[in-house]
Amino acid sequence: MPDEMGDDAQRGRLGRLFAALVGNEDELAGVADGIPATGDSAAEADDNTSLLDMEALSRALVGTVDPIGALRGVVADVRRRTDEAQGAPLPPSPFELYLATRLTEAGIAKRDAALPAVTVVRPHTSDLFYLRVIDESLPWVSKMELLRIEAALNCALLIERSLERPNDATLEELVRCEQRIFRSITSQASRVAATVEGPALGEWAVRNALSAGIERLRLPYRLTARFRVNVSRGSAAIEIDLVPPSAWPATVFVDGLGVVSATAEMRRRAASDYNLRLGVLLAGYAFMAAPQLGEVWVAGVVDTARNHTCYYSSRLSRSLMEGLDLSGSIDPYAVMHAAGATLDAENRELGPVRQGFSLEDERFCPAERYEPVETSERTLLPVAAAGLGCSRVCELGIDEACRRKLAATELLRSLGSSTQGNVSALLAVANADTSEDVREAAMRCVRALVDGTLEDEPLAIAESLVDGDDLTQATERARAFLVSNDMDAAEKCALEALDAVREADTYAEDEGVAWRAFGTYTDRALYNLLLAPPHERCELVSVSYLEAQLIASAAALAQQKGDEAVRWARRACRTAPLSGQASLHLAQCLEASGRFDAAEEELCRLLSLAHDPESIGLGYLRMSQLQWRGGHVLAAQACYQRACRVLPAAAVVAGIAVVALLGQVGSASQGRLTDSDEESALKGAGIPIAPTREVGEALLGAARAALDAGVFWVARDLVRTLCTLFRDDITFGVLRSIEGEPDR
Numbered sequence: 001m002p003d004e005m006g007d008d009a010q011r012g013r014l015g016r017l018f019a020a021l022v023g024n025e026d027e028l029a030g031v032a033d034g035i036p037a038t039g040d041s042a043a044e045a046d047d048n049t050s051l052l053d054m055e056a057l058s059r060a061l062v063g064t065v066d067p068i069g070a071l072r073g074v075v076a077d078v079r080r081r082t083d084e085a086q087g088a089p090l091p092p093s094p095f096e097l098y099l100a101t102r103l104t105e106a107g108i109a110k111r112d113a114a115l116p117a118v119t120v121v122r123p124h125t126s127d128l129f130y131l132r133v134i135d136e137s138l139p140w141v142s143k144m145e146l147l148r149i150e151a152a153l154n155c156a157l158l159i160e161r162s163l164e165r166p167n168d169a170t171l172e173e174l175v176r177c178e179q180r181i182f183r184s185i186t187s188q189a190s191r192v193a194a195t196v197e198g199p200a201l202g203e204w205a206v207r208n209a210l211s212a213g214i215e216r217l218r219l220p221y222r223l224t225a226r227f228r229v230n231v232s233r234g235s236a237a238i239e240i241d242l243v244p245p246s247a248w249p250a251t252v253f254v255d256g257l258g259v260v261s262a263t264a265e266m267r268r269r270a271a272s273d274y275n276l277r278l279g280v281l282l283a284g285y286a287f288m289a290a291p292q293l294g295e296v297w298v299a300g301v302v303d304t305a306r307n308h309t310c311y312y313s314s315r316l317s318r319s320l321m322e323g324l325d326l327s328g329s330i331d332p333y334a335v336m337h338a339a340g341a342t343l344d345a346e347n348r349e350l351g352p353v354r355q356g357f358s359l360e361d362e363r364f365c366p367a368e369r370y371e372p373v374e375t376s377e378r379t380l381l382p383v384a385a386a387g388l389g390c391s392r393v394c395e396l397g398i399d400e401a402c403r404r405k406l407a408a409t410e411l412l413r414s415l416g417s418s419t420q421g422n423v424s425a426l427l428a429v430a431n432a433d434t435s436e437d438v439r440e441a442a443m444r445c446v447r448a449l450v451d452g453t454l455e456d457e458p459l460a461i462a463e464s465l466v467d468g469d470d471l472t473q474a475t476e477r478a479r480a481f482l483v484s485n486d487m488d489a490a491e492k493c494a495l496e497a498l499d500a501v502r503e504a505d506t507y508a509e510d511e512g513v514a515w516r517a518f519g520t521y522t523d524r525a526l527y528n529l530l531l532a533p534p535h536e537r538c539e540l541v542s543v544s545y546l547e548a549q550l551i552a553s554a555a556a557l558a559q560q561k562g563d564e565a566v567r568w569a570r571r572a573c574r575t576a577p578l579s580g581q582a583s584l585h586l587a588q589c590l591e592a593s594g595r596f597d598a599a600e601e602e603l604c605r606l607l608s609l610a611h612d613p614e615s616i617g618l619g620y621l622r623m624s625q626l627q628w629r630g631g632h633v634l635a636a637q638a639c640y641q642r643a644c645r646v647l648p649a650a651a652v653v654a655g656i657a658v659v660a661l662l663g664q665v666g667s668a669s670q671g672r673l674t675d676s677d678e679e680s681a682l683k684g685a686g687i688p689i690a691p692t693r694e695v696g697e698a699l700l701g702a703a704r705a706a707l708d709a710g711v712f713w714v715a716r717d718l719v720r721t722l723c724t725l726f727r728d729d730i731t732f733g734v735l736r737s738i739e740g741e742p743d744r
Contacts, residue, residue: 050081050090051167052099054157058129061120067131068108068115071149075100075109093167098174099156105250106148116142125215125729129153130222140304147222148247155181155220175253178220182274185219186281186326192216193288200290203231204704204734209289210236211733213282221247221274225282227737228364232710234294237357237364238282242300242311242350245271265349272350275300276312276332283316284326294318297357297364298339300350310355314339365739369712373521374402374540380709387705388714389528396525396706396714398518400540401466403435407442408462415458422461423449429465441465471497475544478551491555494548501545513537516575517546521717522611523578525702526695530609531577546575550585562593573602580606580615587622600626607688611699611721616690617647623687635685638678642690691725699725712738 057074061067078092078100092100103109116135123130131150138146159177160166166174192213200209206229214225224241248267253259262270279298286296299313316339324330333345342353359365374397385391399405407429414425423446430442445464448454454464474497481490501507507515516538518524532538553568569586576582583606590599603623610616624639673681682689691699699722706715719735722728 050096051093052095052156052160054153054160058120058122058157061129062122064120067118067120068149071103071108075103094169094171094174095156095159095167098159098171099152101251102152102155102249103149106152107145108149114142115145118146123215123729125212126218128157128218144244144247147243151221151247158218158220171259172253175249175251175259178249179253181220182270183277185217185274185277186284186330186332187328188217188219189281189285189288189326193285196289201231201292202704202708203229203710204707206231206236206290206292207707207734207737208730210238210286211730211737213285213289214733215729217281217285219278223278226359228359228739229737230364230366231290231292232366233363234292235297235363236286236290236293236295237297237299237359237361238279238286239299239301239359240275240278240282242275242278242302243271244302247271268349269347272311272348273332275350276336277330279312279314280316280321280324280326280330280332280335284321284324287318287321299355299357301355309352311350311352312336312341312343313353313356314341315356360739360742362742365742366710367742369710369739370741372402372406373397373711373713374399375406376711380705384705384709387701388525388709388711389532389702393709393711395528395538396521396711397540398521398524400517400542403433403438404441404466407433407435407438408465411465412458412462415461417456419449419456422456422458426461426465441469444468469542469544471501471542471548472544474500475548475551478548478555482551482555487555487558490551491559494552494555497544497548498552507539507541507545513539515539515541516577517541517543517579518576519579520721521714522699522702522721523576525706525714525718526609526611526698527578529698529702530694541575546572546579546582549575550582553585553589557589557592562589565589566593566595578609580610580612580619584615584618584622591622591626596626596629604686604688607690608692609695610690611695611725613646613724617643617645619690621647627685627687632685634673634677634681635687638673638681638685639687641673641678642682696725707738713741 061070064070078096081090081092082097084091108115116133116138118131118133121130121132122128129150131146133146155178158181159174162177162181163169163173169177195216196209196212200206207227210227210229214223217223221243225238227236227238229236245264245267248262248271250262250267251259252262252266252270279300283296283298286293294317296316297314298316300311302309302311314336316335320335320338324335333343333348337343337345340356344351357363373393376393378393380388380391380393388396390396411425411429414428415422426442426446426449430439430446433439433442442465445454445461445468448464448468449456449461454460454468474493478490478493478497481487481493509515512535514532514536516527517540518527527538549568549572553565553572556562556568557565566586566589569582569589572582573579573586583602587599587602587606590596590602600623603619603626606615606619607623610619620639620643624636624643627636627639679689699718703715703718703722706712706718716735716738719731719738722731723735
């Protein structure tokens, strides 16, 4: 059979292949009504066939609530016009038939196919089709069907970009182009590496580059990979989810035969070749983007609901990869075999093997990255110090009880059922620990054991060592009164605790010393960078101290003691200047006292520093009410729109006040503000646009510095904050690359 066929013969043969795949003539009856096969391109058809425009199809799919139904309609329309063949006013082109055939192979036309609800997006990184699943759970069978549907769309898109006139191509040309795309994926390494801004140096830059590469590669099948990095050792590890043979096309081009049905063996071999090329591609890209890497460990795996199976595992060195021309013709079996992978080179099919490494191996994830921040004695290098606003790692600490917690963990190993033995263990802790805080806590527990006020049980003793102080116990009692709505008792209990702290001079702020509380490492880093005066020594207060201040304020507010409520709320904000909860509470107290300008000023302070969606959303929600009260309709609407952008069901959160506000704003404005009008309204009212540029730059610089310095408690918190604020796929990849705390 010759390689090329006439148009009529080609169309007829493809129609027979397509009809054989679809089967029953009634399979798609009624689905295509009113749905054009080719979007805008049908109007541009020539006298012989209609044309397929993937960009037009993309716009239709992105804009519909039922993209699977729309694709079924496209397939049904192509099938109808194929069956009509000679009499059809616009018979389908081979390119249309190619796409319809691949979608049918994927199972989109099956009557019993229970495909999940999806939306279609085109990520800016790859500009390919991505089917985003809406359903909470996804069975393996449905996952494979969606993978094939997505691949069918992406192959058609990549073919359209590869061929000058894809609608004029024959079936053989289209399928051969598809197979060239499969075999040439490694050539993308240099193109994507060229998008990295400068050589990737340091933990942040290497992780960012690897994540960007995974997102930017334009591959027919969705690329899912996990990785770890240890730049100091020059090592990276990548685990790649492989494409199962069942997801491979059911028809292939064979020299001398043309397009034929693929046997199971042909699909296994094609999938094996492609999957090995994925490993070579990612390793090659990593070496190009990150010159500090000397080795990349790669494993190809398939994870199901029950099993984790590895199909190749190898260590690729820079010297091995630098001798390869990834843009040319390479044998992936030879490359992986040279890298130590166990492969069946004769049959050229992958089979299960033992994975030679784990992503959590210490060579990639050194345990010292998760040493406690608060007790660290490390000094930061100048670059990291500038990015984190401090010179020592311990100056990023947030847990005042850290040393007591560590002592309690060690103490549990020595505690038993004997009171005498437990007292001895506590005395040993008091004598061994150099921290005055731990010594005082241990002696407090000894006294409580002796006088019988502490239960002689290991867990109770350990908990008392951490949280058995008078302030914490009093705050717990105040909280209980607050929950039971006994505001007078809650206020008295909280004030007694705070008076005891004042009388003991526990948190006296001498010159150059500040006592602060922080909820997250992100809070502490931003405080260091944006708020702390030069040369200030910041010490940590007990979390109970901040809570007692807030309880005292809340109880006073509930009893309409406005001045007292404001006084304690201001103290809470001074203690925790990055706390969204404290700032919102102060604004509420000020508003309740009729100090609307002061409340607005506090909300502006909150929004200028806010770095989590809840604080931003609630800040704008309360600001919208203040703006409406002051007669600033556009500013009120802009604030409300900003709140709705980050808060789920903002009107429910706000309650009756905002429901009323909405009705007034709706009648006073011209509908929803555009993004630019929204920003103009906020700027005109002097309201910060959160997160501010200053906060964003500080977060990014601190995340980079913490990763490069190997302070992973801080780094993970900062990168997670970046993800929640900016929702960038590349940054999400960096977050997933940060391993968790190791077992100790």
